[in-house]
Amino acid sequence: MQAFEYANPSTLQEALSLLGNRWGEVDVLAGGTDLLPLMKDEIHTPRRVVNIKNVKELGGIQSTKAGLRIGAAVTLEELLQSALVRKTYPALADAARGIASPQIRNMGTVGGDLCQRPRCWYFRNGFGLLARDAGGQALVPGGENQYHAILGNSGPAYFVSASLLGPALIAYNATVKLASASGSRDVPVEKFFVTPQNDSSREIALLPNEIVTGIVIPSAVTRSATYEVRQRQALDWPLAAASVVLRMKGATVAGARVVLGHVAPTPWVSEEAAQALAGKAINEETATEAGKAALAGATPLSQNAYKVQLARVAVKRALLQAARGRA
Amino acid sequence: MNQPKEPGDPKRLRSGFSRRGFIRGVGIGSGALGGAVLHEEALAEPPAAAAGVAGPGAVSITLQVNGKPQALNVEPRVTLLDALRNHLNLTGAKKVCDRGTCGACTVIMAGKVVYACNVLAIDAQGKNIQTIESLSTGSRLHPVEAAFVRHDAQQCGYCTPGFVMAAKNFLDKNPNPTMQQIEHGLSGNLCRCGTYVGMRQAVLEASKAMKGGPRA
Numbered sequence: 001m002q003a004f005e006y007a008n009p010s011t012l013q014e015a016l017s018l019l020g021n022r023w024g025e026v027d028v029l030a031g032g033t034d035l036l037p038l039m040k041d042e043i044h045t046p047r048r049v050v051n052i053k054n055v056k057e058l059g060g061i062q063s064t065k066a067g068l069r070i071g072a073a074v075t076l077e078e079l080l081q082s083a084l085v086r087k088t089y090p091a092l093a094d095a096a097r098g099i100a101s102p103q104i105r106n107m108g109t110v111g112g113d114l115c116q117r118p119r120c121w122y123f124r125n126g127f128g129l130l131a132r133d134a135g136g137q138a139l140v141p142g143g144e145n146q147y148h149a150i151l152g153n154s155g156p157a158y159f160v161s162a163s164l165l166g167p168a169l170i171a172y173n174a175t176v177k178l179a180s181a182s183g184s185r186d187v188p189v190e191k192f193f194v195t196p197q198n199d200s201s202r203e204i205a206l207l208p209n210e211i212v213t214g215i216v217i218p219s220a221v222t223r224s225a226t227y228e229v230r231q232r233q234a235l236d237w238p239l240a241a242a243s244v245v246l247r248m249k250g251a252t253v254a255g256a257r258v259v260l261g262h263v264a265p266t267p268w269v270s271e272e273a274a275q276a277l278a279g280k281a282i283n284e285e286t287a288t289e290a291g292k293a294a295l296a297g298a299t300p301l302s303q304n305a306y307k308v309q310l311a312r313v314a315v316k317r318a319l320l321q322a323a324r325g326r327a
Numbered sequence: 328m329n330q331p332k333e334p335g336d337p338k339r340l341r342s343g344f345s346r347r348g349f350i351r352g353v354g355i356g357s358g359a360l361g362g363a364v365l366h367e368e369a370l371a372e373p374p375a376a377a378a379g380v381a382g383p384g385a386v387s388i389t390l391q392v393n394g395k396p397q398a399l400n401v402e403p404r405v406t407l408l409d410a411l412r413n414h415l416n417l418t419g420a421k422k423v424c425d426r427g428t429c430g431a432c433t434v435i436m437a438g439k440v441v442y443a444c445n446v447l448a449i450d451a452q453g454k455n456i457q458t459i460e461s462l463s464t465g466s467r468l469h470p471v472e473a474a475f476v477r478h479d480a481q482q483c484g485y486c487t488p489g490f491v492m493a494a495k496n497f498l499d500k501n502p503n504p505t506m507q508q509i510e511h512g513l514s515g516n517l518c519r520c521g522t523y524v525g526m527r528q529a530v531l532e533a534s535k536a537m538k539g540g541p542r543a
Contacts, residue, residue: 003383006403006449018380029447036406036445037426048380049403051450077439101515102493103430106439107446234514235428 001039007050012057012213016181018050019209023202028052028211030073031107034116041124043117058111058213061085067174067218072111072211077102079110089217091168091243091322094226099164101235111212113165114176114192115204118265119237120148120159128199130156145301147239150308152264153299157195160262161203166193167243167261168226170269174217180210189215193266203265222247225321228261229310238262240307242294242314244322246282253277258294258319263311270294273315282323284316291315381449388452392417393461399448407451408432408443411458419459419488430516433489434458440496440515459488462495470536471495474529482520490516494530498537506531 009015020026027046029035030053038044052058058073061082068084079085080096099105117123122131122139131139140148140158148158169176169189176192178185192205206212224245228238241261247254258273273294280286291312298308382403390397390407392415399414408425411417411434420443423431427445434443435457462469468476471494481487490513497512498504504512509530518526 001404003402003404005380005382006386006447007380008449009379029450032445032447032450033427033442036447039404040425049447051447053450100511101430102497102512103433103440103442103445103515104427107441233510235430235517 001036002042002045004039004046005048007048008054009050009052010054010056012055012179012211013181015050015052015055015211016179016209018048019181019211020048021209023200023208025208026050028115030109030112031075031104033104033108034112038117041126043124043126052211058211064216067216070110070215070217072109072214074110075106076108076110076113077105080105088219089168089172089224091171091224091226091245091318092165092217094321095164095168095228095241095243098226098228098230098238098241100233104235110165110215114163114169114189114212114215115206116162118159118203119162123159129159129196129201129203130199131158132199141301144303146303146306148301148304149264150295150298150300150304150311151260151268152195152266153301156197157203157265158301159203159265161193161264161266162237162262163193163267164237164241164261166267167241167259168224169215169217170267171224171243171245171257171259172217172220172222173257174215176215177213178206178210179213180207184213186216190267190269195265220245220247223322223325225318227314227318227321229314238314240311240314242311242318244315244318246277246319246322251281252279253282256290258290258315260294260311260315263298263307270315272296277319282319284320287316287319287323288312290319386449388449390415390448390451390456391454392456393458394455401448403447403449405448406444407434407436407441407446407448407456410448410451411443411456417458417460420492421485421488423485428517429486429489430493431486431489433492433516435492435496438496440493442515457492459492462491469495471498471530471533474533474536475526478525478529478532480522480525480529481518482522486516486518486520490518490526494526494533498530498534502534502538504530504534 007018026048029049029051059071062069076096076099086093123129149160174189175186176189196203222245226243228241230238243259245257256274256277258270260268273290276290276293294315295308295312385400385402387400420434421431423429425444427442432443433440437454471491493513493516509527
């Protein structure tokens with residue numbers, strides 16, 4: 001890890017004044033569960049690290065008129081322990097519970113989950129976000145791509161979004177609140193994740209001089225769930241995941257949001273699955289069809305066709321779980 | 328996960344002391360390495376100077392470790408794990424992956440289990456830090472430690488201190504656990520020898536001993 005100067009602000013305004021205008025100058029430290037490994041591998045080499053754990057404005061979970069507000073520095077364990085979250089937003093609680101490491105849940109934060117860098121091993125080994133060789137040739141399509149994207153992978157990005165909470169937040173139509181020294185702005189979580197077009201840009205809409213301050217999830221009476229398919233039970237990112245939110249009219253679906261995780265460079269909103277479910281009751285057959293519809297456009301790479309079936313099953317099981325209404 | 332085959336030289340060269348970076352540097356030649364470092368230096372302009380920042384040189388900090396204040400002088404980049412092991416001579420917490428994925432460095436900070444390799448020492452100030460060294464009193468083992476011995480819950484032993492700390496914290500919060508809760512509660516620690524069966528039995532037994540049952 002390269003040496004850096006450490007700032008420990010206690011107010012948001014002070015924290016914002018410490019940020020840089022270009023990526024690479026300053027990193028924001030919350031839980032550190034992603035940032036410290038990135039710095040040890042010198043994928044990130046900031047001159048300054050700004051600890052935001054002592055900024056009061058970034059904490060807390062509150063019910064507001066606009067919905068549930070979750071502070072960016074709320075830990076994943078605090079999120080999971082919130083009775084309000086577990087009762088009202090089970091898809092979010094499911095995703096937090098899936099982070100199967102008490103140590104990560106105790107330190108990792110909601111804002112950090114959204115801002116964590118991709119797990120792509122080319123990126124983590126210094127080949128850049130778009131993983132190209134010295135001649136500009138993409139390494140992933142002909143390389144070790146078993147954990148890479150099966151949707152939205154026509155280039156230039158092939159990694160999968162690492163965010164565990166993103167799909168659920170998008171399914172709930174949540175908004176992420178960003179602040180800079182010159183003001184604040186709200187971005188739908190769906191628009192927060194972007195496919196980078198070059199190595200110097202990021203996979204999120206955050207600017208270098210901004211901090212994620214919180215999330216707002218609109219209130220709604222819905223059924224929802226997240227289902228993750230994992231290689232093992234402990235300490236790993238899912239191979240595929242699906243978050244679903246259902247608005248029911250009697251026994252049939254009036255509206256559905258189906259968002260897949262870990263299959264594309266961003267969380268993947270499937271309009272196809274939502275359309276397949278419209279006006280139908282949720283049962284084994286309709287849930288299976290929705291899973292098929294969600295993956296109909298999949299374009300697996302040389303080593304990851306297995307993920308297509310895993311993602312179909314994730315959609316099906318998330319739908320069945322949501323329909324059962326398990327809180 | 329396994330590392331991929333290396334398909335060629337990376338565009339980005341590391342300037343640190345990693346073995347990988349060293350090998351790459353040698354392979355490419357020191358001239359190319361130096362050039363790349365200069366290029367990076369030019370890109371990353373230092374941000375505007377600010378008051379109230381510490382480092383990058385060594386700074387004085389105080390850590391509350393096993394009930395005692397410990398003063399030390401460390402750079403902000405020093406992790407809690409390195410501070411414990413290299414500065415305070417507390418080598419119970421093990422440095423295995425150093426990337427927050429194995430759990431061998433688990434300590435209890437402010438009542439919660441954390442990976443000491445993923446916490447900056449400077450960030451751990453003002454919090455009670457408990458390490459494996461604090462568990463036994465004299466020759467009297469903590470019930471979790473005693474149960475690990477009785478159930479032969481280790482082979483090479485590298486993961487053991489982290490597992491014991493994770494188990495202790497888990498039992499403090501879940502005095503009557505089911506086997507399923509034990510599995511989920513200890514899911515942040517790995518054992519490459521595969522002694523999970525013995526460890527789960529040990530944790531179950533320790534849960535009874537800690538409630539005043541027969542001590543091992």
